[in-house]
Amino acid sequence: MKYKLLSIFCISLILLFIFNAKIAAVENKDNNSEMTDERVIEIIKEIADFMDSGEKISDEVSCRESDGYHDYYFKNQEDEEKLYKYHRDYIKDAAYDYLCEIYDIRFYRGRCTQSRTSRSDLSSSLYYKIDTNGNFHIKSRDKKSICVQIQFVKKVILTENMPEISDGEVYLELCEDNKWRISKVSQWFDDLAYYDLGYCMKTFFDPEYSSLSDYEKFIEKYGYDSKGNRISMYISTDDNDEIFQGSDTELISEAANLEKLKKLSKLAASMAREEIYARHGKIYPKFSTEFNYFIRKIWYEENENFNENNLSDIEKENIKIISEYIESF
Known part of the structure; x- marks a missing residue:
């Protein structure tokens, strides 16, 4: 009887361990170095689609809370929390700011769960968005970085010489907390323009009057x-x-x-x-x-x-x- 109880106890421990391991695996499917190529592409498309739908996800709501400000922001609490989760778990700060500008997600001063900084001047300089219906493939990857080849689609009317569709990349980096996060989004209008020149980009090059060449x-x-x-x-x-x-x-x-x-x-x-x-x-x-x-x-x-x-x-x-x-x- 003693050995039978001991066996039951051991089996229970093993089953409990397996159950917890499965739960942890589900919770951390994106948080380890074994993230699959398919999941990488899925994350990029998921974030891009959500941020695209969030471009005008609600009406211009004034003073939802008593902060006295008038900004575009997510009307629904669950959408704000979803964007916060994407930022926290999947996107590094610089890339997050860049994506917020692409999709015109404004800073909401009351909760600070959208773009951390308001860059209305820069948003007028970003004219392409990620084409989630375009071609995606893994361009390169190693233990701590992944480069995904993607396509961008023209967002607004520019000069005729600007391409309707252009290639680009999304870079992911394995961070210290063992989570993969988007570290950079790049196209022909790439990091040379945003990450290096910032606001000064349009000072030198205005795509409303200039061409890609x-x-x-x-x-x-x-x-x-x-x-x-x-x-x-x-x-x-x-x-x-x-x-x-x-x-x-x-x-x-x-x-x-x-x-x-x-x-x-x-x-x-x-x-x-x-x-x-x-x-x-x-x-x-x-x-x-x-x-x-x-x-x-x-x-x-x-x-x-x-x-x-x-x-x-x-x-x-x-x-x-x-x-x-x-x-x-």
Whole structure:
């Protein structure tokens, strides 16, 4: 009898262990390195379809709670919680912000369960969404990363030269908590535009007036070095909205200025060089990179009488120094 009870007890423990293991397997089917290719694609489509339906998932609701704000947001509590779960379990922050902009999911100040930051200016620059009816396949994968080839479909009317359908990728990363999360979404309008340039993308390239070939030339010129390596396109300005304030009065060859120059990206250095000309009102071809950039500057005024001979010796020397730096890429 003693042994019979012991056997029953052991069998019960084994069955309990198996049951718990099955429950854990179900709960963690997406949380381990053995996620299948099929499940990876399913997750991407599921998230894209949900966020697409959420673009205008509800009416514009004012003051659902007594916070006094008027924003687009999910009307139903369960939808807010579902989006929160997708973000928490499946999407890293940078990719989440990017997806929220693609699908025009606005920041709801009361609960903060949608886009963590409000970027209305940037959302007008994203014109494609994931085509969940398009072709999906695993492009590459290893123990900690997965790249899925996907397709994007044009979201709004652009110039005729913009493709209706374009290829792209979704990258997943195995995080420290052993969960796979989307780390980046990329297409021809890819991370060079959003993750690197951010809001400044439309400052240089406006797809309402430019073509895909214009974009590709822009990326090729400023996004790669002479060896074909990907380089940063980061750019920033000072309080006067200039990259190199004082380049018209101070020599860049001085130590402090030279150190500042060496920190500039190829794109920033190119605009810093043009900045010297632009202060004198140099006129640029309409919708060119330089035109798109300087036409937005408060201090810039086109000068039909512009002449390079009017540049000072300091300005000419600084143009030479910046040009040598640009050639070093």
